[in-house]
Amino acid sequence: MIVGIGAVAGACTAAAQVRLPGDPVPDLSAELPSLELPDAVQREMPPAAAAPPAMVPDPALDQPLQPLDSVTVPDAPPPSPDVDLPEIRYRLTITGLDAVGLEDRFRDLSALLQDGRTAGSAAQVSARADADVQLAESLLRSEGYHDAVASAVVGPLPGDDGQLLAAITVTPGPRYRFGAIALVDGDAPLGDEPRKLAREALSLSTGDPIVAPAVEAAEANVTLRLPEQGYPFAVVGQRDILLDDADFTGDYRLPVTAGNKARFGDFRLAGDPVFDVDHIAILPRFKAGELYDSRRVNDLRQALIATSLLSTVAIEPVGTGVIDADGVETVDLLVRQTQAPARNLAANGGYGTGEGVRVSATWTHRNLFPPEGALVGGVVAGTNEQSVRGQFIRSNAGQRDRAFQLGASVARQRYDAFNAEAINLNASLARVSTPLWQKRWTWSLGAELIASRETNFDPAAAARERGTFFIAALPMQLGYDRSNSLLDPTNGFRLVARASPEAQKRAGGSFDSYGRFLVEGSAYYPVSSSLVVAGRARVGSIIGAARDEIAPSRRLYAGGGGSVRGFGFQQLGPRDADNNPIGGRSLTEFALEARYRFGNFGVVPFIDAGRLGAASTPSLNGMRYGAGVGARYYTSFGPMRIDVATPINRRPRESRITLYISIGQAF
Numbered sequence: 068m069i070v071g072i073g074a075v076a077g078a079c080t081a082a083a084q085v086r087l088p089g090d091p092v093p094d095l096s097a098e099l100p101s102l103e104l105p106d107a108v109q110r111e112m113p114p115a116a117a118a119p120p121a122m123v124p125d126p127a128l129d130q131p132l133q134p135l136d137s138v139t140v141p142d143a144p145p146p147s148p149d150v151d152l153p154e155i156r157y158r159l160t161i162t163g164l165d166a167v168g169l170e171d172r173f174r175d176l177s178a179l180l181q182d183g184r185t186a187g188s189a190a191q192v193s194a195r196a197d198a199d200v201q202l203a204e205s206l207l208r209s210e211g212y213h214d215a216v217a218s219a220v221v222g223p224l225p226g227d228d229g230q231l232l233a234a235i236t237v238t239p240g241p242r243y244r245f246g247a248i249a250l251v252d253g254d255a256p257l258g259d260e261p262r263k264l265a266r267e268a269l270s271l272s273t274g275d276p277i278v279a280p281a282v283e284a285a286e287a288n289v290t291l292r293l294p295e296q297g298y299p300f301a302v303v304g305q306r307d308i309l310l311d312d313a314d315f316t317g318d319y320r321l322p323v324t325a326g327n328k329a330r331f332g333d334f335r336l337a338g339d340p341v342f343d344v345d346h347i348a349i350l351p352r353f354k355a356g357e358l359y360d361s362r363r364v365n366d367l368r369q370a371l372i373a374t375s376l377l378s379t380v381a382i383e384p385v386g387t388g389v390i391d392a393d394g395v396e397t398v399d400l401l402v403r404q405t406q407a408p409a410r411n412l413a414a415n416g417g418y419g420t421g422e423g424v425r426v427s428a429t430w431t432h433r434n435l436f437p438p439e440g441a442l443v444g445g446v447v448a449g450t451n452e453q454s455v456r457g458q459f460i461r462s463n464a465g466q467r468d469r470a471f472q473l474g475a476s477v478a479r480q481r482y483d484a485f486n487a488e489a490i491n492l493n494a495s496l497a498r499v500s501t502p503l504w505q506k507r508w509t510w511s512l513g514a515e516l517i518a519s520r521e522t523n524f525d526p527a528a529a530a531r532e533r534g535t536f537f538i539a540a541l542p543m544q545l546g547y548d549r550s551n552s553l554l555d556p557t558n559g560f561r562l563v564a565r566a567s568p569e570a571q572k573r574a575g576g577s578f579d580s581y582g583r584f585l586v587e588g589s590a591y592y593p594v595s596s597s598l599v600v601a602g603r604a605r606v607g608s609i610i611g612a613a614r615d616e617i618a619p620s621r622r623l624y625a626g627g628g629g630s631v632r633g634f635g636f637q638q639l640g641p642r643d644a645d646n647n648p649i650g651g652r653s654l655t656e657f658a659l660e661a662r663y664r665f666g667n668f669g670v671v672p673f674i675d676a677g678r679l680g681a682a683s684t685p686s687l688n689g690m691r692y693g694a695g696v697g698a699r700y701y702t703s704f705g706p707m708r709i710d711v712a713t714p715i716n717r718r719p720r721e722s723r724i725t726l727y728i729s730i731g732q733a734f
Contacts (some may be wrong), residue, residue, distance in 0.1 A: 423450025633693015
């Protein structure tokens with residue numbers, strides 16, 4: 068027997084439209100409501116010898132029916148206004164929901180389980196029970212039990228304490244499943260290609276239970292898939308489901324209008340434009356003429372938001388009416404921009420043994436020199452370092468995520484390894500990786516001019532002398548990244564190679580040239596969903612000049628939170644007669660840690676190893692080790708890190724415990 072779902076004006080019921088939450092409410096005078104079960108379903112009448120009596124229309128049938136696929140939580144009855152009445156306590160029993168796996172969801176939403184199972188009167192308990200009957204039936208309909216019946220009984224419990232018993236009893240009945248599933252023409256004929264794409268995206272199969280979340284998800288998937296495959300104007304219509312209570316199946320029909328297939332065209336502007344068309348055209352990861360893909364459009368929108376110069380961005384396709392011989396239309400993208408504040412202040416800080424406290428602050432005007440020409444001023448106030456810097460940064464300089472930078476800084480540094488007052492002028496051009504677009508290959512090319520007055524250990528005099536160094540450098544870097552996250556990787560690996568040919572002139576001394584080289588690799592392996600094993604190796608060398616001829620600030624150092632934990636900042640390696648570090652020309656480091664995460668917190672045991680040598684050739688002889696444990700607190704911008712470590716086989720004057728506080732993983 069066929070069962071039509073819906074409300075009708077009159078006595079008979081026919082196949083009707085079915086709708087899910089969020090669909091527009093139909094005009095009941097013109098069409099049937101969507102995906103709604105009637106409180107009473109009119110079924111086909113058996114044949115009779117005599118004409119049936121006239122049927123009187125039931126006004127209740129003209130009212131909107133409870134949606135088949137949505138869970139409606141009835142409003143809980145208000146508390147009793149009479150505060151002088153004693154509270155009534157009650158117990159609740161639930162029968163029938165556990166068998167279909169819905170009891171836990173019911174308990175989360177139940178009106179009877181609010182307010183600690185107390186009420187102001189027996190009438191209020193009954194009202195809550197009636198609301199829970201509606202809730203139970205709504206839950207069952209959302210899972211395909213369209214013939215479900217729920218009832219409630221409220222009565223006193225034996226005893227003198229006045230407690231009541233509220234019993235909810237449910238008979239789920241048979242579960243309806245999909246019969247035939249069909250995609251039909253919407254406002255225009257549906258072509259073979261979009262029909263195939265839509266059917267692949269519609270993850271419903273004959274025999275599956277008619278479950279509301281599954282229907283909604285499948286239809287949403289169709290809405291997403293067609294624009295990803297070149298159909299920006301695709302529309303999914305109102306579904307029809309025809310239920311048959313003879314075999315408890317429902318035939319499903321979904322109208323789809325695909326619209327024209329499309330290619331990318333030009334850009335148009337609206338709103339409060341911050342960027343012109345020429346600059347916007349730098350950012351897409353697609354070209355005009357390529358097949359339309361909504362994922363590329365969304366990537367462009369996120370890239371515009373990532374500039375931090377726009378508070379909101381909306382991008383929508385606009386038809387041009389230009390259609391080629393294959394029936395593919397060229398569509399323009401209308402970019403609506405809303406300007407955001409261009410200025411901001413930021414600050415961060417950290418602490419490391421040997422490095423002390425370090426706090427930095429920056430002021431930025433992100434668009435002082437449009438487009439995306441930022442001016443940055445920064446200061447550092449720390450135990451051992453104080454500095455002032457200014458920078459000009461042109462983001463997306465002629466290409467997406469390519470940055471050009473000019474900078475100048477004045478710094479004062481007071482470390483055990485050296486004291487320095489330095490002036491630095493620098494420039495660089497780089498292809499950078501971002502959380503939005505984490506690139507496999509990155510690179511940077513730069514130039515530096517440095518004038519630095521530093522203390523330098525003289526082995527011949529066995530004392531430190533102050534000298535002035537003039538240094539020119541051409542730093543460059545090449546990176547290869549196969550990790551799954553820029554901020555908190557849990558899988559994959561990274562490789563980075565750095566090289567900096569440098570020329571140095573010491574006031575009153577010789578002219579030296581040398582090269583600084585460093586190669587670093589890190590790998591991440593997920594043992595389980597909550598445990599990641601991470602490892603790092605780093606090798607560095609300075610070739611071309613003796614260690615004592617190189618400015619102390621340009622030598623290699625080891626020890627600290629980003630190096631070998633367990634040792635203070637720059638404290639690992641050769642030392643002078645006063646036991647102060649003097650740096651080296653070769654570096655070897657390893658690190659291994661287990662990152663265990665639970666919720667927003669994590670525990671990280673680790674062991675680090677390192678060696679700093681006076682010669683230029685890295686070696687494993689004389690490696691030093693440090694071990695410890697760290698705590699992590701995971702935020703949206705990366706983990707906050709606290710590491711505590713100790714050196715293994717500690718030597719005199721080395722710290723027993725070292726502490727590091729920072730943002731981000733150690734590597």
